[in-house]
Amino acid sequence: MGSMNIGVLGTGIVGRTVGSRLVELGHAVAMGSRDTDNPVAHEWLASVGTARGARVGTFADAAGHGALVLNATSGAASIAALKLAGDRNLHGKVLLDLANPLDFSHGMPPSLSVANTDSLGEQIQRSFPDVKVVKTLNTVTADVMVHPERLPEETTMFVSGNDAEAKATAADLLRSFGWRSIVDLGGIEGARGQEMYLPLWVSLMGAQSTPNFNVRLVRA
Amino acid sequence: MGSMNIGVLGTGIVGRTVGSRLVELGHAVAMGSRDTDNPVAHEWLASVGTARGARVGTFADAAGHGALVLNATSGAASIAALKLAGDRNLHGKVLLDLANPLDFSHGMPPSLSVANTDSLGEQIQRSFPDVKVVKTLNTVTADVMVHPERLPEETTMFVSGNDAEAKATAADLLRSFGWRSIVDLGGIEGARGQEMYLPLWVSLMGAQSTPNFNVRLVRA
Numbered sequence: 001m002g003s004m005n006i007g008v009l010g011t012g013i014v015g016r017t018v019g020s021r022l023v024e025l026g027h028a029v030a031m032g033s034r035d036t037d038n039p040v041a042h043e044w045l046a047s048v049g050t051a052r053g054a055r056v057g058t059f060a061d062a063a064g065h066g067a068l069v070l071n072a073t074s075g076a077a078s079i080a081a082l083k084l085a086g087d088r089n090l091h092g093k094v095l096l097d098l099a100n101p102l103d104f105s106h107g108m109p110p111s112l113s114v115a116n117t118d119s120l121g122e123q124i125q126r127s128f129p130d131v132k133v134v135k136t137l138n139t140v141t142a143d144v145m146v147h148p149e150r151l152p153e154e155t156t157m158f159v160s161g162n163d164a165e166a167k168a169t170a171a172d173l174l175r176s177f178g179w180r181s182i183v184d185l186g187g188i189e190g191a192r193g194q195e196m197y198l199p200l201w202v203s204l205m206g207a208q209s210t211p212n213f214n215v216r217l218v219r220a
Numbered sequence: 221m222g223s224m225n226i227g228v229l230g231t232g233i234v235g236r237t238v239g240s241r242l243v244e245l246g247h248a249v250a251m252g253s254r255d256t257d258n259p260v261a262h263e264w265l266a267s268v269g270t271a272r273g274a275r276v277g278t279f280a281d282a283a284g285h286g287a288l289v290l291n292a293t294s295g296a297a298s299i300a301a302l303k304l305a306g307d308r309n310l311h312g313k314v315l316l317d318l319a320n321p322l323d324f325s326h327g328m329p330p331s332l333s334v335a336n337t338d339s340l341g342e343q344i345q346r347s348f349p350d351v352k353v354v355k356t357l358n359t360v361t362a363d364v365m366v367h368p369e370r371l372p373e374e375t376t377m378f379v380s381g382n383d384a385e386a387k388a389t390a391a392d393l394l395r396s397f398g399w400r401s402i403v404d405l406g407g408i409e410g411a412r413g414q415e416m417y418l419p420l421w422v423s424l425m426g427a428q429s430t431p432n433f434n435v436r437l438v439r440a
Binding site: 117 | 329331336337370372413414417418422423427435438439440
């Protein structure tokens with residue numbers, strides 16, 4: 001895909017890793033956080049440089065900048081972050097939701113703050129009905145998100161969302177990261193399965209002592 | 221593994237498919253259901269024959285018969301079925317729990333009747349503290365459970381449970397079915413991840429129009 005203006009909401013490991021990869025791929029990335037003087041955001045900007053138009057700002061700055069917006073905030077903070085990003089800055093845009101509604105308040109293993117009959121992806125879509133939400137990338141660790149080819153076999157990435165064009169845009173971005181096996185789960189209610197996979201992922205991380213894994217879908 | 225007495229609780233597609241495979245592998249299988257005159261159980265018995273000691277009876281008959289017991293009832297009915305099987309008949313035995321707590325009362329897609337901070341596997345273990353519960357096989361359709369080699373690549377099966385010897389027995393049985401990649405998720409709380417994978421499985425079944433699939437774990 002050609003160079004785009006992309007807003008990345010969140011300065012955690014997911015936001016920084018995905019943001020850096022997007023800069024590397026030639027996109028003009030604005031990383032958004034709650035405060036403009038977020039030191040982690042400025043460290044990130046220093047690491048990627050400004051030659052390709054990378055910059056940092058508020059959630060609203062990043063959302064306004066992006067033709068495409070990525071939610072890389074923690075699940076518990078996502079709705080609040082998107083409200084700060086603002087309806088006007090998000091209106092009509094494709095929003096890739098990478099977040100997981102992990103709840104560590106009851107200790108380990110984490111539970112989900114929303115599950116089973118609803119999901120964070122659906123909550124975001126309901127809160128921003130004019131935004132084209134696509135759930136994806138939440139089922140792997142940050143490094144695997146942007147370098148799936150580092151695993152020894154091709155593995156599978158899932159997308160769900162109500163808008164076919166938005167899912168095509170998401171798939172283009174995924175392919176630019178290196179994904180080849182992309183499975184469309186249907187509407188945004190597919191986010192339930194994508195998010196409820198997380199407890200198995202957490203168990204597998206514990207069993208293998210590494211987050212660098214994924215699953216490959218094998219069909220008859 | 222050598223020939224064993226095995227009790228299979230449940231006469232649905234899972235119980236019948238697994239029961240038939242166990243007979244084929246030389247085990248003496250008792251299939252249990254609520255009533256001794258269950259026509260589906262008698263049809264199953266006619267299909268496998270009695271030469272290898274197969275028989276049908278109540279949940280209590282089947283549990284009493286088995287040195288190893290398999291819960292293949294529907295998730296919503298499992299605790300009641302195990303209570304009918306009886307503490308005395310289950311005491312100290314290995315119980316493989318194949319059930320999923322799918323709740324179709326809110327329509328499609330199904331939700332789970334227990335999830336997130338608890339699981340059916342844990343509920344069963346708490347209800348029968350002297351039974352060695354191992355959660356396994358619930359992440360694939362019945363045919364894949366007993367013929368994983370019919371998929372074009374080796375895929376992964378998960379086990380969880382508190383008793384290491386019981387998990388070794390489960391792994392022996394899984395290998396006899398054809399499983400080669402068996403991942404131990406740790407204690408029975410791993411059942412949360414195994415059961416919460418189901419909504420993704422249901423979405424994938426819809427996306428692919430076949431239940432004959434599974435995932436292969438790929439690690440760095």
